[in-house]
Amino acid sequence: MGLIVQKFGGSSVADGDRIRNVARIITETYRRGxxxxxxxxxxxxxxxxxxxxxxEINPKASRREMDMLLSTGEQISCSLCAMAIEAMGYPVxxxxxxxxxxxxxxxxxxxxxxTVRTERLLSELDKKSxxxxxxxxxxxxxxxxxxxxxxxxxxxxxxLAAVLHADLCQIYTDVDGxxxxxxxxxxxxxxxEEITYDEMLELATLGAQILHNRSVEMAKRYNVNLEVLSSFxxxxxxxxxxxxxxxxxxxxxxxxxxxxxxxxxxxxxxDEPGIAFKIFSLLAKHGxxxxxxxxxxxxxxxxxxxxxxxxxxxEVTRTLLEEGKEYIHxxxxxxxxxxxxxxxxxxxxxxxxxxxxxxxxxxxxANINIHMISTSEIKVSVLVDEGDADDAVQAIHDxxxxxxxxxx
Amino acid sequence: MGLIVQKFGGSSVADGDRIRNVARIITETYRRGxxxxxxxxxxxxxxxxxxxxxxEINPKASRREMDMLLSTGEQISCSLCAMAIEAMGYPVxxxxxxxxxxxxxxxxxxxxxxTVRTERLLSELDKKSxxxxxxxxxxxxxxxxxxxxxxxxxxxxxxLAAVLHADLCQIYTDVDGxxxxxxxxxxxxxxxEEITYDEMLELATLGAQILHNRSVEMAKRYNVNLEVLSSFxxxxxxxxxxxxxxxxxxxxxxxxxxxxxxxxxxxxxxDEPGIAFKIFSLLAKHGxxxxxxxxxxxxxxxxxxxxxxxxxxxEVTRTLLEEGKEYIHxxxxxxxxxxxxxxxxxxxxxxxxxxxxxxxxxxxxANINIHMISTSEIKVSVLVDEGDADDAVQAIHDxxxxxxxxxx
Numbered sequence: 001m002g003l004i005v006q007k008f009g010g011s012s013v014a015d016g017d018r019i020r021n022v023a024r025i026i027t028e029t030y031r032r033g034x035x036x037x038x039x040x041x042x043x044x045x046x047x048x049x050x051x052x053x054x055x056e057i058n059p060k061a062s063r064r065e066m067d068m069l070l071s072t073g074e075q076i077s078c079s080l081c082a083m084a085i086e087a088m089g090y091p092v093x094x095x096x097x098x099x100x101x102x103x104x105x106x107x108x109x110x111x112x113x114x115t116v117r118t119e120r121l122l123s124e125l126d127k128k129s130x131x132x133x134x135x136x137x138x139x140x141x142x143x144x145x146x147x148x149x150x151x152x153x154x155x156x157x158x159x160l161a162a163v164l165h166a167d168l169c170q171i172y173t174d175v176d177g178x179x180x181x182x183x184x185x186x187x188x189x190x191x192x193e194e195i196t197y198d199e200m201l202e203l204a205t206l207g208a209q210i211l212h213n214r215s216v217e218m219a220k221r222y223n224v225n226l227e228v229l230s231s232f233x234x235x236x237x238x239x240x241x242x243x244x245x246x247x248x249x250x251x252x253x254x255x256x257x258x259x260x261x262x263x264x265x266x267x268x269x270x271d272e273p274g275i276a277f278k279i280f281s282l283l284a285k286h287g288x289x290x291x292x293x294x295x296x297x298x299x300x301x302x303x304x305x306x307x308x309x310x311x312x313x314x315e316v317t318r319t320l321l322e323e324g325k326e327y328i329h330x331x332x333x334x335x336x337x338x339x340x341x342x343x344x345x346x347x348x349x350x351x352x353x354x355x356x357x358x359x360x361x362x363x364x365x366a367n368i369n370i371h372m373i374s375t376s377e378i379k380v381s382v383l384v385d386e387g388d389a390d391d392a393v394q395a396i397h398d399x400x401x402x403x404x405x406x407x408x
Numbered sequence: 409m410g411l412i413v414q415k416f417g418g419s420s421v422a423d424g425d426r427i428r429n430v431a432r433i434i435t436e437t438y439r440r441g442x443x444x445x446x447x448x449x450x451x452x453x454x455x456x457x458x459x460x461x462x463x464e465i466n467p468k469a470s471r472r473e474m475d476m477l478l479s480t481g482e483q484i485s486c487s488l489c490a491m492a493i494e495a496m497g498y499p500v501x502x503x504x505x506x507x508x509x510x511x512x513x514x515x516x517x518x519x520x521x522x523t524v525r526t527e528r529l530l531s532e533l534d535k536k537s538x539x540x541x542x543x544x545x546x547x548x549x550x551x552x553x554x555x556x557x558x559x560x561x562x563x564x565x566x567x568l569a570a571v572l573h574a575d576l577c578q579i580y581t582d583v584d585g586x587x588x589x590x591x592x593x594x595x596x597x598x599x600x601e602e603i604t605y606d607e608m609l610e611l612a613t614l615g616a617q618i619l620h621n622r623s624v625e626m627a628k629r630y631n632v633n634l635e636v637l638s639s640f641x642x643x644x645x646x647x648x649x650x651x652x653x654x655x656x657x658x659x660x661x662x663x664x665x666x667x668x669x670x671x672x673x674x675x676x677x678x679d680e681p682g683i684a685f686k687i688f689s690l691l692a693k694h695g696x697x698x699x700x701x702x703x704x705x706x707x708x709x710x711x712x713x714x715x716x717x718x719x720x721x722x723e724v725t726r727t728l729l730e731e732g733k734e735y736i737h738x739x740x741x742x743x744x745x746x747x748x749x750x751x752x753x754x755x756x757x758x759x760x761x762x763x764x765x766x767x768x769x770x771x772x773x774a775n776i777n778i779h780m781i782s783t784s785e786i787k788v789s790v791l792v793d794e795g796d797a798d799d800a801v802q803a804i805h806d807x808x809x810x811x812x813x814x815x816x
Contacts, residue, residue, distance in 0.1 A: 016461070019465060054487075057428065057492045058491035058492060060494075060495070061495075062490075062491070065494065065502060068490070068502055069488065071483075072480035072484055075477070075479075075480050076480055079462075079473045079476035080462065082473045083465050083477075086473065087466040087468070087469075096476075098506075099551055144507075145504075
């Protein structure tokens with residue numbers, strides 16, 4: 001008998017029928033002899049309704065009051081789920097973030113978990129109760145309600161699994177695992193049986209929005225075994241852990257695409273030390289995340305620095321560069337938004353230098369032009385025209401999976 | 409400069425426009441130099457939606473989980489109201505029941521307030537913040553969320569006014585004060601400028617559902633000055649306090665009607681001691697409130713005992729009497745539900761024995777039959793046919809207010 005933490009996202013609890021379905025999954029696990037702590041997101045429409053109500057009253061509401069408002073969403077889904085479990089005749093209790101002991105820092109709407117005080121959780125588990133916990137929320141040192149921001153409920157679940165030393169943390173969602181590519185877009189995409197934390201981190205960063213990387217980072221740090229699976233199919237999902245069985249014939253565990261990307265080219269900067277520092281410290285100071293960075297080789301005492309950012313940051317970046325033009329010294333800044341990033345991820349590629357070359361070959365054969373290239377130990381990313389992105393993913397996927405067969 | 413507690417009910421915060429209106433009333437009071445603590449109910453439709461969601465999932469949900477669910481309603485209205493006040497540029501903070509220090513007993517769905525820990529409230533008032541507090545809720549000693557049941561938000565407001573030694577507790581509602589009779593039903597009904605706690609208690613009990621008597625009892629005990637007024641008109645309301653100015657020419661401050669009443673006649677009980685004890689201790693043990701009690705004078709060694717109960721208690725009472733028939737000894741129990749209770753209330757009637765007689769005269773002139781009569785120091789109640797109730801109220805009101813002129 002073990003302890004299993006299960007997390008159910010907004011689409012898994014969207015209405016009464018789905019809440020009953022979640023209650024069945026939880027009680028089925030409990031009936032098999034496990035202790036169960038379930039972390040729930042808010043019902044999708046509840047959050048939308050609350051945001052609309054707030055926007056009507058004050059579009060610039062403080063984040064403190066927004067947290068106060070939005071945290072009710074999980075409280076509603078959790079109490080409803082507890083009622084469904086009561087109706088099935090099992091002992092159950094629902095707990096809010098503060099009742100479950102979630103202490104966070106004071107960063108309203110994007111708080112970070114500091115500790116989880118487990119007294120109440122442990123006492124409920126001692127009583128053999130199923131415990132339903134509101135994801136996404138906690139309280140800060142002033143006893144004000146905070147929310148964890150994007151991916152918060154996944155992070156809540158992983159944090160609970162870590163502090164309670166759970167045997168497994170199951171992330172139930174509307175997909176049944178991690179695929180070698182988006183199965184809705186790519187012919188021949190296959191579900192992976194296992195994947196490493198690092199591979200998962202790269203995939204999350206690269207636009208495969210199944211698990212937020214905050215939660216994967218935390219799982220890796222505390223060695224929490226994750227399973228990503230569907231709340232609708234009942235089939236086994238994908239296990240995320242430190243080391244996977246080396247059964248793969250390919251060295252690539254996934255191909256991902258990210259269209260939320262813009263390229264900025266700062267043209268004609270002086271070929272002297274300190275320029276990169278000036279540009280990127282200016283952006284960092286204003287909270288702008290820079291992804292790929294490419295610096296051309298100098299010519300005529302000037303060079304170009306290109307980098308990618310999220311499309312939402314384009315306007316701020318443009319303004320910052322304009323204001324800093326004197327200080328940085330450059331001719332002009334060009335921004336293009338009709339691009340996309342396509343990446344392959346795989347822990348196996350470290351020791352296989354031919355992987356990147358094979359990716360470029362696939363793109364060449366598909367007649368797709370590459371604008372930028374960036375590589376890390378377990379990832380190769382290229383920037384291509386947005387219109388080429390889907391073809392690029394399919395071509396790369398075909399290259400690795402037709403040549404090497406199934407990975408799993 | 410003083411401290412004013414303001415309470416706004418569900419209809420006062422029903423939508424965005426009304427929340428903005430409440431925000432205007434609060435900030436207007438603050439602008440005049442007062443500290444303001446405002447207690448809000450849930451938006452009416454929020455509570456209805458939540459109850460419907462729960463009913464769909466589990467019609468027999470535990471009261472603990474219902475409290476968890478329903479308490480979100482006030483959290484939503486309070487955070488929205490705080491956002492509206494932020495938009496007007498005033499310092500404000502919203503607090504849940506537990507954040508505001510409401511400690512209750514463990515009676516989920518009908519909890520009683522044990523203490524209010526004022527540290528957080530006082531620290532926010534020190535900072536010159538307007539404080540918005542969720543009515544109707546607190547936490548018990550296990551840190552579980554409780555709700556106070558019917559009239560709970562009024563009670564929350566009065567409790568805050570008591571512990572904070574507020575100068576005034578204003579109960580904003582959709583009527584603009586306490587009237588001599590229901591102004592929608594009775595021609596010539598007048599608004600009272602002042603009324604005593606005791607009169608208000610009798611009126612509340614008698615079906616004039618403006619203030620729940622729990623809140624009036626607490627106001628009387630802690631000597632909290634109450635004002636009942638409308639959140640829509642901006643006009644002065646009715647002040648409820650210990651002693652009122654004796655300006656009244658009449659001795660009657662109000663005429664009230666209650667249709668939620670049923671009469672039970674236990675016919676043919678033995679004319680011996682202990683019968684009343686047996687009947688009413690049986691009912692009390694099962695939580696049934698008995699109002700008027702009438703015992704006939706014994707004849708042939710038997711007598712009849714009649715009493716009134718709420719219509720919702722009729723079936724349980726019938727069953728209890730049937731089961732206890734052997735033990736109590738009686739011929740039969742008759743129940744009639746087509747009756748209503750009509751009452752006059754007035755602190756001035758203690759020293760004016762002619763008041764009851766004048767009420768009976770009014771009913772006689774209107775040709776209305778009286779089934780039962782009950783009197784207390786400040787009240788006379790009669791039971792009449794339900795079809796006669798409206799005429800009875802009008803006739804009695806005419807009698808006292810046409811003869812004596814305005815009271816206020």
